[in-house]
Amino acid sequence: MSTARTVLRLLTLLAADPDGLRADEIAQRLGKSTSTAYNLLDTLCREGFVVHGDGGAYRLTADASALVPSAPTTGRLPTSLEGILDELFERTHKRVYLAAAQSGNVVIPLARGRQGMPRIPGLGARIGENAHALALGKIALSLLDERGLERYLARGLRTFTPVTIVDPALLRDQLDEIRATDLAFDVEEFREDFCCLAAPVRNVRGQAVAALGVSMSARCFELERDAITNTLREVALRASAALGVPEAPAQVPAIPEDPAVLESRRWPDLTSAASAGQTDISIGEEVAS
Template identity: 30%
Template sequence: MGRLVPAVTRALDILELFLEGDGSMSAPEITRRLGLPRTTVHELVTTLAARNYLVPQPGQAGRYRLGVRTYQLGSRYAEQLDLAAEGQQVARSVAETCDETVHVAVLEGTDVIYIAKVDSTHAVRMVSAAGRRLPAHCTSVGKMLLASLPPDDLDERLPGDGPLPAMTEHSITTAGELRQQLDAVRERGVAVERRESNPDVSCVAAPVRDSVGRVVAALSISVPMIRWNEERRAELEELAVKGAAELSERLGHRGGAR
């Protein structure tokens, strides 16, 4: 874990004070509650107010309340909670149809985080858990999400043609090779991973879109190699696309991409 930044910690301490009482507070109260120097509190409050994390309390000179930016952050968090809850329901429906393990994942940096998961009932199945983080380039959901990024965003996450970490001997290990696969993912609208994160499992994935058409997640179906073949792959791709479309509709998507 990296070093904590004192100024950021103090700014967050100030914001968290507004969760108490009537939701308003003055700079002297903040100084007293946190035991910080008066000038430090003044600078931090001024900065937070300039960024709309705090705003003056109407009719109460010198007092502040939380601003619109905190509401926007909270709303985004609520959207993620909705995505996880709706994703779990759709994943369950897809898993009941194919009896394979189904995931819903989001992209964070160059990793994916699984936010929903439903297991297969087969004795031989993929073992994983919601909350697990994996390198995006080693997974079908990750390829789908990387392929959906704007070019500038993708370039920031995959600079140059440097090496990529491998999870199995089948993993993609260079950014150049990954970019070629991402081109194919964009063309087909689905992603495939063959034994790249687990030597015994292959996966297919499709994009999940929000109300304005942005890709915000991906839904995947994972299959042990003993049940994997090209015919099965085609069937599961179709089912993944259908499941992702259902989840997109639940999120307010009505067609079209952004």
């Protein structure tokens, strides 16, 4: 099933990019090694789903394009943000993420990391009912208007670990602090021994259009929190500055402009397994590379 999901994600990536993608780009977006990407692409080429064109780019064949729907998007992420994420990874040596609002959900379209770096179990490409337990999700919650926040709270705050914030009043206090400081964190609230820091990226009008996140072990959070916080703030400011350049405008929608940003019911595969006594959310594999 894991291989099947990876193949479907690969086909969807190619469907969304008619100009084609290189194997290394596909590997990064899938969170797989380059050799794995080559193996999958070779198989798809032999089966007639993909062609290897000039410049090393892989594209869907005409027949495959008719079968594979392209994923809904709000436009290509600015190249400057991809470079910013690389900088954050190089400076922190931690797994890093870029999140944004897309099609009524908070999604993680880009991530960076090395093989062997611990991945957060259960973290998928979309953030929904777990927003209150994740730093990136808390950034999104802090940007919702009162009506949107009430809608999220009305569904109940699900428990993921013994320290998940499930008291709406406590969550509101933390969201107030996030608005004041432009910094969010979670300390083993989604998965034990995993902690995250996150900061919003703002455009030239001051609107939050994305968020940068860094995940680490609880031990690293204890020892390196201040240093990583400073780096995260610096890189977020650089990202905001990059989005202010007229010739490279951001095409990622501001999170506050989508009041239904955290309504998981729009995604039929975003299902809770709480009733079965499980903790994972069925939203696919993690996107980090």
